Amino acid sequence: DKEHKHKDHKKDKEREKSKYSNSEHRDSSDKKHRDKDKERLKLKDGSSDKQKDKHKEKKKEERSFDGKPKKEKENGFESPFIKSEPENNDFYHSPKHEKSLKRERDDDDIKPKKKTKVKKGEAVTDGKKKAKKEPEEKWKWWEEERYTDGVKWKFLEHKGPVFAPPYEPLPSNVKFYYDGKHMKLSPGAEEVATFFAKMLDHEYTTKDVFRKNFFKDWRKEMTSEEKSKLADLNKCDFSEMSEYFKAQSEARKAMTKEEKLKIKEENERILQEYGFCVMDNHKERIANFRIEPPGLFRGRGDHPKMGMLKRRIRPEDIIINCSKDSKHPKPPPGTKWKEVRHDNKVTWLVSWTENIQGSIKYIMLNPSSRIKGEKDWQKYEMARRLKKCVDRIRAQYREDWKSKEMRIRQRAVALYFIDKLALRAGNEKEEGETADTVGCCSLRVEHLTLHQEMDGQEYVVEFDFLGKDSIRYYNKVPVEKRVFKNLQLFMEDKEPEDDLFDRLNTSILNKHLQELMDGLTAKVFRTYNASITLQQQLNELTTSEDNVPAKILSYNRANRAVAILCNHQRAPPKTFEKSMQNLQTKIDAKKEQLADAKRELKSAKADAKVRRDEKSKKAVESKKKAVQRIEEQLMKLEVQATDREENKQIALGTSKLNYLDPRISVAWCKKLGVPIEKIYNKTQREKFAWAIDMAEKDYEF
């Protein structure tokens, strides 16, 4: 990445400049930004950014992100489809002349940016890099200008959402019984009953809370007659319904190829019709164009609302967002949208309010879209900015451990955890609304145990709490003495259920972070620590002499280190033990095969020695090759077994998708000659197209 190196200089200069120019946008935030800038400049002469000299005259570099706010109002506005400078934090602006250079370049090497909706044509995949395999038309949005002023798009057209299929009443032979007696349910009550019947095998349905919530909501759908009769859920017999759905699912599996194909084609048709939108001249894929169907709410962990009825969403619940001058989506015949609005400061196309928590749900674009990709790129640039000043921030919070003020000490210790352990910020949650989970700022005394000495180490903190998605975080961490003493202080005279950091919340913390670095928030630390860990691990674990499978094992191990850091767990696959066993059997068989092959080679050699003819020489050669081949196969299997075993309870996907700067992986692949397909599947390659295109083998996070 040539980008950032020299960018820094430019950036800082720009920043200086913009500090004093154009006041209009700066008003209130002005001072803040200035302070930040000062801060950054200060940081600069620190150790962090050394070798950014080199040249860096690559086209690529013209466009780079940077968390710095800046505005050069002089630019004014540009033609509708040329985005003007980023206005506010996040993006770095290239000087105007660079822009025009870029535009020329874009014009000849990519599609005309203005008119074409979908650019067709040969793989635009930039000769030197990038796979040739996927010659779909590609739009390199990362080489174009960005919007400013919070504008997300200028034109947006789509077909609206796809609604859940209407309820199909059960055939009359599928009966429901109450207290042993058949009872015909009204359609409304029957539909909700089927939701429960479909989940009968799940242990959810045995939980008290689930049953209670379900029954309460079910009753609301009953006729008054049903309500008076059906008084006890335990007397309800859903088994025929349940059997019926099982049979249906079996039937679906047993469909002929033709039938399956037909369904597939129909899905494809819907995808083509509803799965894309046009945003600013480009056809973009929508992520979730189907409205969530009604059903019973399944929260994660011990959720107080599990079992409640998630109601069916109708057109009247839907808010459409699109441009005024677009063809507006039509509601189904005889219905109306709740509202059609034209807000180009947001990215969603459709929204509705869900009835369980009362929160808003959105239909948005796919990760491969420009709007998501830019944001993602920006996220990693922010993390890289943190890299430059993290030493100073660390020094700062260590200093703050000694503060006279309790709130500052708490803040400093919390930040230390966020940095060292990659904990989440930890917002407060409304009691009774969600499962009881915590993050850093919301830790309670009961979640920590302090050990003056443990397993031969001093000052060990034992964490045990449920985090996001009710995933358990359990960790024993030796900490610095000062942290330990502070924790003792924070816990003094408190009940187990009291907040550990009673003078702190996420908003206080983030405000403080904002002062340390513009745009810095708690989650940036997770991104930063994840990415830097990957890079370090890759450097440590891989050698260019390794063969590809070994390199990939190393990659996975590096990825795993990150997943462990971020506590990304998964339930071990149900078939884990068995599949491990199978693999071991295969390995044993392969070993035997290898022994045989070696034996054969030996005898072939002996034979050749005696005969000394061409034929037997050839035989030796072919036996040799066979041995080699089998050895390779065996090695592959063994690597696979190791990888799988180590991965038993760890989910790699989450960090790969959300925390690891893809350019690190891309550069690693390029440097070590590993095909990118080995690391990213097709979807991932689409999401990270920007990184695959721009990162060279010398990219450094």
Added chain:
DNA sequence: TGAACAACTTAGGACTATTGTA
């Protein structure tokens, strides 16, 4: 100033398609 709301990212598990193996 803090609560509520809005927008957006991150998350694990269920479901489905594809691949490998007997």
Added chain:
DNA sequence: TACAATAGTCCTAAGTTGTTCA
């Protein structure tokens, strides 16, 4: 070819952060 294992996709809940409102 049938079936099981694995990989990939979909689904939507659960977070974080920013904004608005009282």
